[in-house]
Every structure is written in C-alpha cells, then in structure tokens.
Amino acid sequence: MSEWKRGCQIATDMAWGKCNTKSDVQPLAYDDVREHTDLGSQHAILATHQAAQAITGCIDQKAKGKKVSKPTFTAPTVKYDTRTMTLFDDDTVSLSTTESRVRCDLALPDADNGYQRQYLDSDEWSVTESTLTARDGDYFLHISFRRPKNDTERNTAEDGTVLGVDLGIENLAVTSTASFVSGRELTHDLREFEKVRAGLQQTGTRSAHRTLEQSSGRELRYVRDVLHRASNAIVDEALRYECDVIAFEDLSHIRDRTGASWGHRWAFRTLYEQVEYKAEAEGISVKQVGSAYTSKRCAECGFTADENRATRNDFQCVKCESEANADYNAAKNIGMRYVRRGQQSSRRTGNSQLALKSGTVTPSGGFTAHPEGFEAEFMDKPHPPRANPSG
Structure with a gap:
C-alpha cells in the first residue's frame, strides 16, 4: 500500500x-x-x-x-481492476502485489441469499475496479460490479456516438476528439531492433541466435506495453465522450501505408485487438470502415484532392482553406464514414453522431456542444509529442 x-x-x-x-x-x-x-x-x-x-x-x-x-x-487503500484481481468460484480472490500474486479467502456472509451473492453468482454482472482497504489489522475488499446495458438501454450502431481513430507512424493513434498518441519512440525502437536483428542474423552463430531470441523477446514485451497503454487511452477517450462505437480504418490496407514496416503493421493489428476486447468489456463496439481517401478528403467541406495534403503532417483544403493536423482530419473522416454507413443501412433510421472534442456533429451538420464546454472545434490542436505513447 x-x-x-x-x-x-x-x-x-x-x-x-x-x-x-x-x-x-x-x-x-x-x-x-x-x-x-x-x-x-x-x-x-x-x-x-x-x-x-x-x-x-x-x-x-x-x-x-x-x-x-x-x-x-x-x-491505506489500493485500487484493483480485472487485470490485477481475479475472483474464483471457490470464494477466493487472486490479487497482484509488488512481488507476486497472492490468493486469499473471501469472508462472505454465511447465508446464501446475502446481497453479495446476487452479484457474485450472476452472469449479468461483471467485476470492474475494486478497492482493498486495511483497517485494524484486517483487509476489506470493496468489489464493484457492472451490468451491461440490455437491448432497450443500449444505443445501436445506427443510433449512437462514434469515435473515429486514425493509425499512423508519426502518431500511433489520433481520435476524432483530438487525442494524440505519439508514435515517435515506438518507430525509433522498432528500427533499432530491426538493425540489431539484421546484424545478428548475418553472424549466424549459436550465440548470435540466442541473443536474437532475447532481443526479439525484449522487443515484444516493450511494444505490447506501449500498445497496452495506448489502447487504454483510446478506450478511456471513448468512455469520456460516452461513445457507443469506436471506428478504425480497414486494417487490410495498412500494408500500403508509406513508412509502415512489418513491425508497424503488426503493432496496428495488435492495438486494434486490444482496443476491441477492452472496449467490448465496457459495452462499446469496435468496427472497421473503408479507408479510401480518408487522408485526402476535407472533413469540413468534403472536397477530396491530392493537393489537400500540403505536407505529411499538415492538411490544408484547397477549396475551403480549412487547416488541420492530417491525422486528426483523417480520424474525423473515419468516424463520419461509419456514421454515414449507419444512415445508409437497411433500417435507414440512423441517428448517430461523430464525437469531436467540442461536441458531436451529424452528417447533416447538426452540432451539439459538449457539456464540459471544450473550446471550439477549430481550436483543436495536437498535444506535444510524448516520450512514451499512451493517450
């Protein structure tokens, strides 16, 4: 503690x-x-x-x-979540400590109909964050539960708020709410590991092979940790803006991305998978949409042209003259593409909107300001590059 x-x-x-x-x-x-x-x-x-x-x-x-x-x-408290605490059917709990995992007995009321049982024994409720408290030599675990929304409570894909996410090299991930996850350090380390691997593979000795395996293991652990924090940041952003859907571009086209190494393509897929299982645990759907022209289309007026990409990082529409970070512009296009797809579904009753930093917007241009009163959309700017990607 x-x-x-x-x-x-x-x-x-x-x-x-x-x-x-x-x-x-x-x-x-x-x-x-x-x-x-x-x-x-x-x-x-x-x-x-x-x-x-x-x-x-x-x-x-x-x-x-x-x-x-x-x-x-x-x-004297410690927070736990589903990755640091596990409940078992035999009324024991496994808790992460600074040294290892410890398994403890839960002291529950003898009566089977105690109020705790309706949550512990129910498939409708799942454990979320919990708090361990020390008091007078004893430990008390305050377990929190969440019940997923049912069909009548949950917005459908066509009737919810969508968070658009663009993946890239300079910025590992950018959301339509202007949250930037820097990718510079990840890119640098992937390149360094590639150099080390290439040199060791040329050596070809048994010792070099062992070193190669160790190097690959270190790379994998590092990248997974970076992606773990980045995926948490994306899901946190979706929760913050009460989104029902997180929309990514179609990952099958990532291989065509300029500067995307094999390591980057693997990282993008892994990040998507991590976001998918973490978001679904929160009742948020994760989808993919076509990526065609999302980097060249103006999110403000819809004009699409190669000339809109003034530089790799800057987007400047030659028609309406709006300016934005290129990845941020793409994230809004990706999110809006999913919103429009809902309107074009067989139901044709879509009432979804795109989450922005300043509020939400519909395909028809209807805007609702965010209740927290964030600054206007045209003021959204990327955060300074961060030493470690997260969100």
Whole structure:
C-alpha cells in the first residue's frame, strides 16, 4: 500500500497544474511511477488514473467556489481492476502485489441469499475496479460490479456516438476528439531492433541466435506495453465522450501505408485487438470502415484532392482553406464514414453522431456542444509529442 500511495503522489505531483484526464496524466507520469516505485505496469497505470481522478475532483470543487490544494494520498487503500484481481468460484480472490500474486479467502456472509451473492453468482454482472482497504489489522475488499446495458438501454450502431481513430507512424493513434498518441519512440525502437536483428542474423552463430531470441523477446514485451497503454487511452477517450462505437480504418490496407514496416503493421493489428476486447468489456463496439481517401478528403467541406495534403503532417483544403493536423482530419473522416454507413443501412433510421472534442456533429451538420464546454472545434490542436505513447 505504501508503494501505491507513493505512485499516486508521484503522478499527482507531475500532473498538478498541467492536466487532469487519464489519457494525459498516464503518459506524463507512467515512466516515473514505474521507475520510483515497485508497482507493476498495470498498477502504475491505475495510480496515474487515481491521480487524474483526484485532480479532477479538485477542479470540480474549485469551480464551485471552494478552496482546494494539491491532493495527498495517506489512506491505506489500493485500487484493483480485472487485470490485477481475479475472483474464483471457490470464494477466493487472486490479487497482484509488488512481488507476486497472492490468493486469499473471501469472508462472505454465511447465508446464501446475502446481497453479495446476487452479484457474485450472476452472469449479468461483471467485476470492474475494486478497492482493498486495511483497517485494524484486517483487509476489506470493496468489489464493484457492472451490468451491461440490455437491448432497450443500449444505443445501436445506427443510433449512437462514434469515435473515429486514425493509425499512423508519426502518431500511433489520433481520435476524432483530438487525442494524440505519439508514435515517435515506438518507430525509433522498432528500427533499432530491426538493425540489431539484421546484424545478428548475418553472424549466424549459436550465440548470435540466442541473443536474437532475447532481443526479439525484449522487443515484444516493450511494444505490447506501449500498445497496452495506448489502447487504454483510446478506450478511456471513448468512455469520456460516452461513445457507443469506436471506428478504425480497414486494417487490410495498412500494408500500403508509406513508412509502415512489418513491425508497424503488426503493432496496428495488435492495438486494434486490444482496443476491441477492452472496449467490448465496457459495452462499446469496435468496427472497421473503408479507408479510401480518408487522408485526402476535407472533413469540413468534403472536397477530396491530392493537393489537400500540403505536407505529411499538415492538411490544408484547397477549396475551403480549412487547416488541420492530417491525422486528426483523417480520424474525423473515419468516424463520419461509419456514421454515414449507419444512415445508409437497411433500417435507414440512423441517428448517430461523430464525437469531436467540442461536441458531436451529424452528417447533416447538426452540432451539439459538449457539456464540459471544450473550446471550439477549430481550436483543436495536437498535444506535444510524448516520450512514451499512451493517450
């Protein structure tokens, strides 16, 4: 618990006065939390999320005219999620610690009809984030459950909010809500690993073969960790904007992307798969749409031309003269393509909209401002490049 509190404090100290969303605090503080605590990778992520939640709470209190100060973490608690905690049918629970997993007995009421049983024994409810608390020498696990929306509660693909996502080299992922996940360090390390592998393969000795296997293992672990954090950031963004669908471009065309190595193509597929299973656990669908002309089409007026791509990173429509980051423009096109597909379905009753940073927009141009009052859409700009991709 001391390591958890230290991790939360490190993340808070780094983010205080700078940012307050999970997708911003995580890439800012994750590496420092990992370096200066004994927390595992997932608990380090949860610590940054706890810091983001605490800072957001301060912002909310300040908006109500109350005095606030930087949060400090003294409570003897630790957060757990489905990747750090497992419940078993024999009334035991497995919890991640700084050293290993420990399996503990759950002290539940003797009566089979205790209120806990309706959640533990029901297929309708699933475990979400939970909190372990130490009190007077005992440990209390406060388990949270979620029930997925039923058919009448859930928006259909044709009647929901869509988050568009563009994948690339310079930016690993960009969303239609202007969340940028930098891909520079991933690109650099993939190239370095390729150089090492090429040299070792030329050597051909038994020792070189062992070194090659070790190098490949390190690469795989690093890339999966980067993608794990990036996929969390994308799902967090979808939850933040209450999206029902996350739309990606058709991954079968990724091989044609300029500068996309085999490593990048594998990374894109893996990222999609991670987002898919994490999003579906939250009741969010993940879909693919055709990618034709999404990089050349103006998301504002619809004009499509090669000349719209002034540079690799900049989009400038030669017709309406609107300007945007090229990946951000593509993300909005991808999301809107899925929205339009819903309107063209056999139901023809689609009432979906695209999630933007400033609100939501329909194909007909109808705009609804986001309740949090984000700045106008034309002010959306990418975040500065980050040392480690996350979101």
